[in-house]
Amino acid sequence: MNTLLECKSLYKSFSGFTALSNIDLSLQKGQIIGLLGPNGSGKSTLLKLINGLLVPDTGSITMGGFNPGIETKKMISYLPERTYLADWMKVSDIVCFFKDFYDNFDSAKAYDMLKSLHIEPNRRLKTLSKGTKEKVQLILVMSRKADLYCLDEPIGGVDPASRDYILNTIIKNYSENASVLISTHLIADIEMILDDVIFLKDGSIFLHSSVDDLRMKEQKSIDTLFREVFKC
């Protein structure tokens, strides 16, 4: 299979606290991968490292021959855990903003999704509910034609009906060359669309497997397995 992104012996600590240690990870093209783990297990840190917002203490990340930087940012569409959009802007302003910013942004696709989710492009961001803001941000991220989509908790604040639409968008958006890396706690909602799953435990990879192989081996759903592995 084709490797899209490779992490080698990654290590990251914050003033003495080890957030990630010894992460060896290789992501293949054309896959939807779930990044799962309890709070504080290192999911967001890993996504930030991949997106060049943090620099590893040791180890390396490569994608298409590049370390995280300008070149990889062209290839990766990232949905951070927090919203960073200026809330005085109108939805349509932000669409223009993204269009200016990214060569691979498709405005028509963004407007199409806004329409499906009944979001009025003339609304200012600050007048939108928390969930609607999250939808706008996800639409922007998914409207880029990227090689890798990194989604950090994309559906947490989104209602179940819209959640279905968003997951469907991810499936339809699927291409043999692109991959989607999703971190979430809503395992039951997303596990049907995953190829692979990664469990992070205390900053290390506890398992990385195909979801169907795991179901076969464990005779249970990924959601149930997660609850057992991380039982408090």
Add this chain to the structure above:
Amino acid sequence: MQWELNSERPVYLQLIEQIQAGIISGYFKPGDKLPSVRDLAADAAVNPNTMQRAFTELERTGLVYTNRTSGRFITSDEKLIKELKEQSAINEIKEFLNKMKQLGLDTEEIIEVIRNLAKELG
């Protein structure tokens, strides 16, 4: 098609079973052209790779075949479909027999109950 999938068992196996059930029930007719993997995956709300895996398996058993230029089709081999039907019936009956054994009925008793019930239902 009405897909009924759960997350307890491998999804590709459930897809295979449900497509087979669709062929047996006549929802998919012999020689029918199938929708694309992508459309079927969206319809079932599963990953396209998982749907592809199900079709790879169905192709291996000959129930489905791919014509390189015109797409994917249900087999026209009615004998194969008949065999599939029989095999499914056998699987269902096996499961049924297991449940009846758990209830403590022996084979003779089971047959007796079925005969009486069939008479009653006409």
